[in-house]
Amino acid sequence: MIGCRALRWLARLLLVAAALFVSAEIAARVYLHVKGYPASRYIQVNHALRQARAASRDGFDTEYPYLPFRPAPGANPNLAANGLGFLGEGARWEPPERTLRVLCTGGSMVYYDAFPTVLEDCLDSLLAGEDTGYDSCQLLVSSGPTWSSMECLVYYAVRGVYTRPHVVIVYVAVNDVYAMFVPDSIEVQPDYSHYRISMMPLPPVPWDLIPGWADSSRAVALSRYALDRIMYPAYQKSPPPRLGLMYRFYPEYSIDTTFATYRSNLEAMAAIAVSRGSSIFFVSELHDSTRSSSPAMAHAVEALNDIAEAVARRHEAGGLVHFVDAASTIPADSSTLSDKSHLTEEGSELIGRLVASEVCAGLRHHAEEP
Numbered sequence: 001m002i003g004c005r006a007l008r009w010l011a012r013l014l015l016v017a018a019a020l021f022v023s024a025e026i027a028a029r030v031y032l033h034v035k036g037y038p039a040s041r042y043i044q045v046n047h048a049l050r051q052a053r054a055a056s057r058d059g060f061d062t063e064y065p066y067l068p069f070r071p072a073p074g075a076n077p078n079l080a081a082n083g084l085g086f087l088g089e090g091a092r093w094e095p096p097e098r099t100l101r102v103l104c105t106g107g108s109m110v111y112y113d114a115f116p117t118v119l120e121d122c123l124d125s126l127l128a129g130e131d132t133g134y135d136s137c138q139l140l141v142s143s144g145p146t147w148s149s150m151e152c153l154v155y156y157a158v159r160g161v162y163t164r165p166h167v168v169i170v171y172v173a174v175n176d177v178y179a180m181f182v183p184d185s186i187e188v189q190p191d192y193s194h195y196r197i198s199m200m201p202l203p204p205v206p207w208d209l210i211p212g213w214a215d216s217s218r219a220v221a222l223s224r225y226a227l228d229r230i231m232y233p234a235y236q237k238s239p240p241p242r243l244g245l246m247y248r249f250y251p252e253y254s255i256d257t258t259f260a261t262y263r264s265n266l267e268a269m270a271a272i273a274v275s276r277g278s279s280i281f282f283v284s285e286l287h288d289s290t291r292s293s294s295p296a297m298a299h300a301v302e303a304l305n306d307i308a309e310a311v312a313r314r315h316e317a318g319g320l321v322h323f324v325d326a327a328s329t330i331p332a333d334s335s336t337l338s339d340k341s342h343l344t345e346e347g348s349e350l351i352g353r354l355v356a357s358e359v360c361a362g363l364r365h366h367a368e369e370p
Contacts, residue, residue: 021219028218042225043215049228050208085159087111087141093162100127100134102359103165105152106172108145109285113343116141118352119169119359126356132363140165148175149265150192156269161276167359168273171351173285173304174341176262177297190261205231262304266311270321279320279362282308283355284327286347291340302327319365324358326351 032039083091086103095101100123104116116139123137142160144151149172156168179195180188188194207224215221266282273280284305289298305327312323330336336347343351 024219024223025217028222031222032218039218039221042221046215046221046224046228047212050212082140084140084163086163087143088139093164095164095166096138098133098135100132100137100167100363101163101165102137102139102167102169103142103156103160103163104139104169104171105142105147105156105160106170107143107147107175109342110141110143110171111145111147114345114348115171115343115352115355116169118348119356122353122356123359126360130360130364132360134166134363146175146178148172148179148192148195149262149269150176150179153265153268157272161272164276165278167362168269168278168280169283169355169359170266170269170280170308171283171285173262173301173308174287174297176259176304177300179261180259180300181297192261259300259303259307263307263311266308270311270315274315274318274320277320279322279359281322281324281355281358281362282312283324283351284308285341286327286330286332286337286343286351288332288334288337288340290333291337293340319362322358322362324355326354329354 081087082089084093102120102123104110104119110116120137120139123139127134127136140163142152142155149170152170152172160168176192179192205227207227210220210224215224270280285301287298287301289295292298292301305325309323309325312321315321330347330350334344336344336350338344
């Protein structure tokens with residue numbers, strides 16, 4: 001009798017809990033609909049803060065000087081780094097025979113967005129019909145969110161070169177701009193160290209135990225977002241600092257207009273690639289000026305793209321350094337960019353195909369040389 005009564009009470013509690021959850025879910029969906037906010041806005045911020053809290057624990061390694069973090073092998077099941085420390089299936093330093101190994105480096109647009117995968121698929125298709133000495137492509141991603149050209153250079157120099165890439169793709173600009181905008185109280189360092197040393201690991205919170213897929217419930221996503229805002233009021237602006245690397249954008253302050261660090265980093269990557277017989281392609285970065293953080297940022301991205309072109313032109317006689325002007329070829333609007341810089345599926349497709357065609361053109365040119 002007591003057991004039946006307890007079961008009835010349990011059933012009632014479950015019904016009440018289910019009713020409350022359904023009510024909360026309906027309320028959350030109505031709120032989003034009325035406000036016109038996409039749920040992805042909250043889900044992405046939640047995901048970024050979970051990563052920030054996990055970065056110093058087990059998501060990223062930080063063993064290299066001048067490198068705040070890199071993807072740790074096996075730490076992220078969705079973007080798992082292989083045993084070499086790169087995203088991709090290659091697990092041996094030596095490239096497979098008759099396989100074009102491509103190393104793609106940059107910031108979150110390379111780490112998260114799909115254009116490297118599109119690039120690999122396109123190269124696979126193109127190489128199958130070309131007599132270039134390669135039958136297929138193997139792509140490795142050397143990247144991390146918030147990486148600037150400095151991090152790209154460091155990881156390429158200390159580790160990437162040992163993958164013996166035939167081709168290196170560089171797609172980075174806007175993160176360098178973030179490193180240049182600083183308040184008057186900060187002394188700008190030519191190696192961006194003022195930007196990298198601001199690591200800020202975040203303590204774990206109980207709601208991180210709720211798996212990320214639970215954010216498919218709008219009630220869960222909004223509740224988690226609200227708790228994070230209460231716990232971390234400084235993180236209310238979008239995008240939040242990610243992966244423990246605390247950076248802020250200060251449009252009201254001056255910017256380093258010489259762009260000397262960016263230029264020297266690209267020059268160094270070009271020199272390393274040429275010294276090892278690798279082709280390197282600097283790809284201009286898409287940036288939607290209508291959604292940019294400020295006119296100064298939009299102009300700075302354009303200036304950095306011009307520098308990438310100038311570096312490539314300076315070395316073009318050797319035939320190994322190339323420039324792909326994606327920013328002038330592909331429109332930067334809501335069809336290609338999900339925000340001011342991150343790519344949509346269409347944007348990833350367009351850049352991947354463009355870069356693949358340029359790489360194949362370079363391979364054909366070398367194959368035709370006597």
